[in-house]
Amino acid sequence: MSSAAALLSVRSLSVRYSRRRGPPLDALREVSFDLGRGEFLALVGASGSGKSSLARAVAGLTPCSGTVRLSEASGARAIQLVFQDAGASLNPRRRIGAVLEEVLALGPQPRSSALELLERVGLGREQLLAAPHELSGGQRQRAAIARALAAQPRVLVCDEILSALDTSVQAQILELLGELRRARGLGVLFVTHDLAVARRCADRVGVLHAGALVELGPPAQVFGAPASEHTRELWGARLRWPAPHTRP
Amino acid sequence: MSEALEVRGLRVSYATRSGWRGAVAGVDLRLERGAAHSIVGESGCGKSSLALALLGLVRTGGRREAASYTLDGRAWSLERPETLRELRGRRVGLLLQESAQALDPRLSVERHLRAALGAAREGAGRERVLELLARVGFDAPVDLLARLPHELSGGMRQRVQLACALATGPSYLIADEPTASLDALLARRIVTLLASLVERERLGVLMVTHDLAAAAELGGALSVMYAGTVVERGPARELLLAPRHPYTEALIAACAAREPFDEPLRGLPGAAPQGALERDGCAFAARCPLARGACRSSRPTLLKLAPGRELACPPRAEGAGR
Known part of the structure; x- marks a missing residue:
């Protein structure tokens, strides 16, 4: 390039x-x-x-x-980092949907919903209410990517x-x-x-x-x-x- | 007398709220002295439970049973504590995945090795310590003696761990994910070391890995596990170049190390089951393009397909017979 x-x-x-x-x-x-x-x-x-x-x-x-x-x-959040340990960027006591909403709330309008983000990374409605430890390793890494995408990087x-x-x-x-x-x-x-x-x-x-x-x-x-x-x-x-x- | 570690009908289960849950559902395995055998499969397939059970170990909350456990022609009872003590470490060594926790942070390299040797013989001397360190590829072992684990690189810690496992002179070594999280140079070094233990010292080495290329490089036999059972077995390189089980094919299609590199990667949709299937039928049937009625009703057994090749897939086994 x-x-x-x-x-x-x-x-x-x-x-x-x-x-x-x-x-x-x-x-x-x-x-x-x-x-x-x-x-x-x-x-x-x-x-x-x-x-x-x-x-x-x-x-x-x-x-x-x-x-x-x-x-x-x-914005300041245009560069997002995803780690090896996906759990580290997801609050263990919050449900995935709530983690995403929190990041989305800081961003500009119009914004996507938490469900749209999950669908973009191949997850769905079932994961909205899941806690990080209830997901498989691959699902957790997808959720961490969704969390990064919530900041519209x-x-x-x-x-x-x-x-x-x-x-x-x-x-x-x-x-x-x-x-x-x-x-x-x-x-x-x-x-x-x-x-x-x-x-x-x-x-x-x-x-x-x-x-x-x-x-x-x-x-x-x-x-x-x-x-x-x-x-x-x-x-x-x-x-x-x-x-x-x-x-x- | 056959020099081999052989287990038949091995089962490992873990207690859950809803009763016992199978992790290894009846596996036969033979590891000969002077030979390598790799076990590949994804998380939850039972490969680590299988490896630990070969040492008579089982994770907390688990139980294991085997129809028979034979070491160098002699049957062993895995239920008696004294046979387990004799087995672990002395007859069969264990090498775990590199991690900062594998060594005691307060003990020097020399203290680690003295402790490992002490379990085997009285008056373990510095000479034996230096000899062990040289054996795992350290060129200047004297410089290493006083070092603490945090002063070593990950690859060095892994080799110190291997030296400890070899201290008691085991005939067999179980290596659980020995190359995971190591860079290319360090992973190469560990696989080369394991291969030289097989060739030069006639150790039987069983390597559990998720890295198909590591299994190919170690050589020897390869068993592919899915949902607590072995679905395919054969000489490692031959099996990777000409897989027969649809799961092995899918695993290879998803593997980035597969060559040529210009062929695209194909992910396997869905997720691997955690533990053994609780009903009859082939555990892979739900994700298998070849699945037919019989695959969902009766569990396939591992059958000899050709010399050294075994397969648990009736549709494919029939195809091969024609």
Whole structure:
């Protein structure tokens, strides 16, 4: 995506954590990229490469330097974060419908109803009165996405949202994200440790190493002809599907 | 004497307000020394209950029963506490999913391993500790001895846990989701370690996983579980390349690791049942494109389809016979 069409522009984003002992830790160093309308941008990297710091910084949940700018005038809630642990963004003592109404009430008119939101994420009337613990893992993650959508975001930042889900449920959530991108032009910034999901589903992939964005491009190119040694090492290490010629 | 861990007719149930609820509904499983066997399936299919039951363990509020439990040709009673103590840790080791809770936050790496060794023999020395750490792939084990769990990365903690599981010299290892939440480099390292335990040290390794690619890489046998039963079994790679059960097919179609990558992902509509089916019939029939009348009235059994291949799907088994 060219920067002229960018929905979200991130420039020189840095995150530094101070430590009780030793020098401060640079979790993210001068990271810049654009996210287009309806684009699915996956961010991968080894543990400690800065993926989650990036997600939190873009969502405004951690102190950082640099800029995060949306192209169109949007409210403060235009960037929403969905976590791995969906339960964490849902009040355990409130019913799903009430959680959604609460977020909707803060937004502009005209607004959708809680039921419309649930239907948009593949849930229904039965879940309106359910408490978070009464839902399956996949339903809870859908409810967390519905809660994020209630804020009418332009960008959804997903931090390892598939990690706790079963294979078939992961595919359902990926399908849902695809529908939201097509129907609403929602930009998705997708932080994942699952290289196969990035290779398969993303429009572009960014590779983080030691807090720096070392590579950014279409997945076939990034993984097929990596420019960075770190990308080569990471992709080479992935657990692989058997090759057909090993078939007896 | 056959060197294998073998269980027949294994059932695990949990007490609920409305009575006992089946989690594992009659599973036969054989794990040979020097071989790997992976169990895949989705949450609630009973794979973790099955793995724990092989160690004689059952979660709170649960009960297990097996028609027979044989270890290296000898029948064991899972009801006697002393046989269970002998079994757990000594004959069969356990490796759990990496988590900060798996190790005691106050104990150094050396104290963990000394404790694990102490259970097996008196005067466990530092040499044995270093040897174990080297065995799980630490190049400079001396530097590690004084470290506390929070000073280690997730992958390092996972390997320390594995060293503890190996301390008593078990012949079999049960690994429950050993690669979950690890990045590609660390997951590769753990699977490579498990494979080398199988090949070099003749351990029998049973891996419970939701990651089909991890099962393919470990190799050996693969059992696919659904609603407390095994629906298909065979050599891992062969089974993934040529699945026969409609559920295995659906699981593979939804798996992002499947290659080639340009084929679209297909989600399986609906949700997997939690626990075993309480009525007769195939548990997958409600979601199955091949389901016919008989599938809803009688429960399919796991039948030999070809050497090493077993299948619990009458419509498909008939098709294969033609």
